[in-house]
Amino acid sequence: MQHRTASAGKIRPGARWDGGKRAGALLEVRDVTKTYRRGVWPRRRSRHVLRGADLELYPGEVVGLVGENGSGKSTLMKIIVGGLRRDSGAIRLAGQVGYCPQEPILYTRLTCDEHFALFGRGYGMTPAEITGASNEIYDALGFGQWAESRVDELSGGTRAKVNLALALLPDRQVLLLDEPYAGFDWDTYQRFWELSALRRAAGRALLIVSHFITDEDRFDRIYDLRDGKAVPR
Structure with a gap:
């Protein structure tokens, strides 16, 4: 993996980025629903979390998904990556996904280097690719000493x-x-956005979930997840 240093302008909702050419959406979510059911009859209860959520994600843009705790943001993310089954709706994904879950899924007895080696092998990366990518990430996020x-x-x-x-x-x-x-200090927060800008400039598409957004100008588009639907802001 190499650093990309090119800059990129704002991407309009109707615009497409593909090395200067027009391209289709990398991710399309259409009318996705999800209901959680708890208990047994006669005290069985249903909670409708997603009620027809729609969103799109194009190359070269950073999109926010915002909602209160319990609004269904993490549920939608898990459905997109295949970790949770949707009740109905359709998802089209054109490209491979990197997923950062809200709760870290880490092995307490493994080192940082060992995590990179394990996950990199799972991604199908060569040892040289793992070493190069991990060194860049250590430097970018500032935790190489660990x-x-x-x-x-x-x-x-x-x-x-x-x-x-x-x-x-x-x-x-x-x-x-x-x-x-979540949990980053101010310096790491700024480093995160520098990394995001590099990937956006390289044509990657980022969907960032949060319960609130303070720097709206960093996003190309923002969806508010309300009443089970993703509403463009």
Whole structure:
């Protein structure tokens, strides 16, 4: 994986980026529904989380998905990556995905380096590619000094860096990031946006989930998840 330093202008909702040519959406979500059911009759209860959610994600743009806790943001992300079954609707994905879940999925007895090696092999990367990509990520997020430390020795903020780093490792066309900067200090927060700008400039598509957004100008588009539907802001 190499750093990309080219700049890119704002992408309008109708515009497409593909090395200067027009291209289709990398991700399309259409009328997705999801209901959670709990208990047994006669006390069985249903909670309708998604009620026909729609969204699109194009190359070279950063899109926000915003909603209150419990609004269904993480549910939608899990459905997109195949970790949860939807009740109805359709999803079309053109490209490979890097996914950063809200809750870090890490192995407490493995070091940061060992996580990169394990996940990189799962992504089908060569040892040289893993080394190159991990070194760049250590430098970009500023936690190289913890490379040989086990996860159970790390602070919560550094664990969050590892969680994000594993999604960035293979440089996928689509990045789905669920609360990626939760627990970051200000310096790391700025580093995160520098990394996001590099990937956006290279034509990657980023969907960033958060319960609130303070820097709206960093996004090309924002969806508000309300009443089970993704409403363009």
